[in-house]
């Protein structure tokens with residue numbers, strides 16, 4: 385067994401593993417980017433890269449949103465809650481600093497008690513990190529099913545450019561045996577480095593960024609590094625994919641990175657949600673994957689590459705199976721959540737989001 | 742509601758878990774030790790499906806401690822399709838869109854939080870059915 389030396393770059397479980405159920409969640413509320421920029425910069429136009437963003441209601445947080453997304457994933461899979469043996473929630477906006485999101489989600493879904501539960505943190509990469517871990521748990525034979533969630537209610541400092549894009553939403557994926565999969569994992573690759581592009585110190589409510597680090601050395605280096613290594617190890621080129629999803633901090637970066645990697649605008653169109661709802665952080669690329677799965681056909685090959693500040697990317701390749709058609713009907717689609725929208729003004733938004741103290 | 746009481750009630754708060762009478766089939770919420778219909782003592786846990794309709798409601802503009810962030814909000818009496826009636830906060834709805842008889846579904850939300858350092862209590866609320874047929 386020379387797998388360790390033969391294809392050292394590729395990460396793949398011993399047993400075939402795939403997504404057996406998935407579910408999206410986006411809150412009902414939206415705020416227009418111009419409503420935010422008007423408060424802070426006067427009524428100037430042109431600056432905002434995102435038309436509107438999703439806003440959680442006053443009684444929503446990562447826990448309640450994860451419960452709905454995961455319930456959708458379970459419903460699509462048909463798997464009994466008690467057979468799920470891990471609940472891993474990746475987020476940078478867990479409601480508690482100490483007290484796991486995962487236990488409350490597990491309890492609400494009827495998964496508790498015989499389960500692992502933990503919260504993962506890696507800025508916007510935490511959701512795909514959870515997907516990697518859940519894949520490994522199932523792929524090692526330790527569990528029949530494991531739940532991975534990427535969900536955020538991201539916040540920007542009032543007046544900061546980030547406030548125009550920091551949004552709320554995400555998706556849940558139930559990983560299980562390959563022969564039950566609606567999308568089989570063909571390979572994965574993760575790429576990290578110590579890069580000071582963006583951070584939030586403990587006890588600080590809002591993040592800070594190292595301006596000159598945010599583009600090339602962070603987002604582009606890590607996504608391109610992960611995507612190229614994975615495609616190289618698998619002998620694939622962009623033309624082998626029907627769709628690709630890249631992390632979406634704005635509308636511009638994913639388009640530019642796709643172009644640099646050789647993907648067409650059509651290949652990233654279905655998974656590009658930032659123009660509609662903003663940047664859902666750890667939920668961003670997972671939600672893009674959920675929308676692509678909503679529209680996928682058996683035989684489609686999909687690439688998803690996250691990016692998390694600090695910094696790193698997870699790249700995963702899925703192959704869609706003929707089980708997709710049955711599964712997607714069993715829960716609301718990402719488009720159902722995108723179409724459900726109620727606009728709020730800045731005053732309402734500021735009150736709900738605790739920006740007035 | 743106290744921390745201990747909320748914790749004890751988490752099965753019903755999180756999953757709308759009631760009881761079903763093994764003898765006559767009647768469903769109860771909250772869970773009962775004794776069937777109010779046939780007096781049987783053999784009841785099994787029964788998670789309700791969370792679908793129902795609005796029987797009546799009132800809008801609150803002043804809130805008890807822990808609910809301030811959510812005002813104004815509505816509290817309704819909901820009759821579940823499986824029989825039981827319960828009182829619950831309503832969410833994801835414009836207050837002027839509330840209508841007696843409207844179809845509702847259960848959703849888990851933050852009910853209240855004890856200041857900035859206390860526990861956050863989660864539990865069922867009801868909202869208009871979001872996606873028909875899903």
Ligand SMILES: [Zn+2]
Pocket residue numbers: 762763764765766767776777778779780781
């Ligand atoms: Zn009875």
